[in-house]
Amino acid sequence: MxxxxxxxxxxxxxxxxxxxxxxxxxxxxxxxxxxxxxxxxxxxxxxxxxxxxxxxxxxxxxxxQQPITFFRQVLALCEYPALLDSEETPKLFSSDAISRARQIRAMLSGKSTGAYSHSKGTKGLREMIAAGIALRDGYPANAEDIFLTDGVSSAVHMIMQLLIRSERDGILCPIPQYPLYSASIALHGGKLVPYELNEASGWGLEVFELKKRIDMAREDGKCVRALVVINPGNPTGQVLSESNQQEIVELCRKEGLVLLADEVYQENVYVKNKKFISFKRIARSLDYKEDEVALVSFQSISKGYYGECGKRGGYMELCGFSEDVKDQLYKVASVDLCSNTSGQILASLIMNPPQPGEESHELFxxxxxxxxxxxxxxxxxxxxxxxxxxxxxxxxxxxxxxxxxxxxxxxxxxxxxxxxxxxxxxxxxxxxxxxxxxxxxxxxxxxxxxxxxxxxxxxxxxxxxxxxxxxxxxxxxxxxxxxxxx
The missing domain is CATH 3.90.1150.10 (Aspartate Aminotransferase, domain 1)
Structure with missing residues (x-):
């Protein structure tokens, strides 16, 4: 039978x-x-x-697309440190790549990319990223506010875990949106609250539309926790104006929303009358107290001009969060022990590329x-x-x-x-x-x-x-x- x-x-x-x-x-x-x-x-x-x-x-x-020479030279030297002691290395690698690799290796646990790092990421690399953020924005950044992650996808999942408590919790997302957000909201049991970008105005983000969607969601019994903004836009390709960004930050302050700023395309701006400005710079320029606006900004090694998707590196910077909340997020990060060290190294390099006067600068x-x-x-x-x-x-x-x-x-x-x-x-x-x-x-x-x-x-x-x-x-x-x- x-x-x-x-x-x-x-x-x-x-x-x-x-x-x-x-x-x-x-x-x-x-x-x-x-x-x-x-x-x-x-x-x-x-x-x-x-x-x-x-x-x-x-x-x-x-x-x-070919990788950036300096980035891969530094990574190769970190991954195979015996090269640093070879007499042939100065013939194959630039002097600043060699010095940067020595500097980074000294930061790593056991001086090895094969060792676990701190759960937020290697502190010295976070300090390098903080310095790059400060140079970009003109405002200080703190390495303790930075979490290095396995790409932005990992960071977004961590934030959704932190914010979504039940199906009543809503996250405002643009329509059209990058489906990472709808997928992560679904996986963590929350509610996507859509707001439509205006195609007729070049995919404009209209604050009155945001306010309308917030009110509708609340009338429906939802607790709106956060607003996702993708700038430059994916899939829509728009770059927000400074005045529009100011309106968005002010709305988040008034409505008590966490601003989730997806800024992974910050290097990808193609028109002369537009420029990328980080939401952190906008928030700081408005002279709010630091805890008046809760902001998470995301950056990735996968986009820009670097395109290192397979290395799975990225970071998020938290602004306006209390220490006890950051401690809870650190606990979530600790469950995965740490992000991969190759991605961490590349994240530090994209925020601190070769500088004028260094051997690699012209080629870079x-x-x-x-x-x-x-x-x-x-x-x-x-x-x-x-x-x-x-x-x-x-x-x-x-x-x-x-x-x-x-x-x-x-x-x-x-x-x-x-x-x-x-x-x-x-x-x-x-x-x-x-x-x-x-x-x-x-x-x-x-x-x-x-x-x-x-x-x-x-x-x-x-x-x-x-x-x-x-x-x-x-x-x-x-x-x-x-x-x-x-």
Missing amino acids: SFIRSPAVPIESINPKVKNCEYAIRGEVFNYALRLQEELEKNPGSHPFDEIIYCNLGNPQALN LAEKEAILSSLARRAKALEDAFNSMEGVLCQKVEGAMYLFPRIKLPEKAIEAAKKVNMAPDTFYALKLLDDTGLVLVPGSGFGQAPNTWHVRTTILPEEHKIPAIVSRLKAFHESFMREFRD
Whole structure:
């Protein structure tokens, strides 16, 4: 006699918070792209394209962006300290990379990257980051307010654990938003309170919209704890003005909200009339008492011009938090012992790159400028391409690494998507992938205004490939619109 065994862990038995968690960037379209890539590898020529181009994720080095020489030299010397004693090393490494590596190794527990660090991160590295923050903002920073983390994702989860007590606790998030926030809020059992960015004004953040959403959530019995602001914007690419930031800080002060400032794209600003200003600098310039505004600012080694995604480094700086609350967050950090030391080192380097007069400074500036200027050209080329396509409107890309064009899909396409139980923008993205090998993310994965459809693409493919990508996009879109035109 045979028996049909039930699964040891049936899907009905798992934590419903996990089932409610979604992360579209590596969702349906991405998983289909992986299957297509396997088919191409097994059977070249089996599709109308010869490679999959992953425009779904801000992952620069996966698309052949080269690492910054100084950063990798310092890291190599820290990881393999025997190099520091080799007679050949001065021929291969710059003098300032060697001296920086010696300085960092002396800070590490056991002088080794293989040892656990303090749970907040190595103190000397936090001091280097604090010095970099102070230089950037013109206001002092304290190493004890900085937590080094395994990328910003880890930091966001820690803050959500701290703030969310029950499903009554709400976190204000922009729509469109980076799905890390909706996913982490779901995992920790809170409530996402959406506020819509104004696409017509270049994805503007309107404070009256924030106030309206706060009041509505409170009337619905929610306790609104925090406000997420992504500046420069992901997926929307806008850069906030100083006056707008001042309004946001003042709102948080009046409403008693923690301001969660996602500033990981602070180096990615592409237009001359815009500049990045940290929310910490804004808050300090308003002359509030330090505890009047609770602020958490996030920075990552994954973005900017460095693009060290795989090293999983980042930090958060806490301002306006009491010592007893910071002690509780330290306890949460201690559960994971510490973040990885390679990421910690790189976080210290991006906030303290080579300085004028040091051997690596000239090469560092050249590499940085080459990457950022190329990103600006790629952003403009893709923006122009989308705006030349029928029924597509793409707002100006001021910063970050993405475009979020709006596509007016024909009614026949929307009906075709419904027949296969699919969101129309997912339907569009999957057909685009099938025809061109380009991996874009449907706008529904980020949130969008009702009855509007978008896709998000990165600006990261190599610059020499952009013309071919534009040609594929235009040809596909023209064919799609012709097929489904009313």
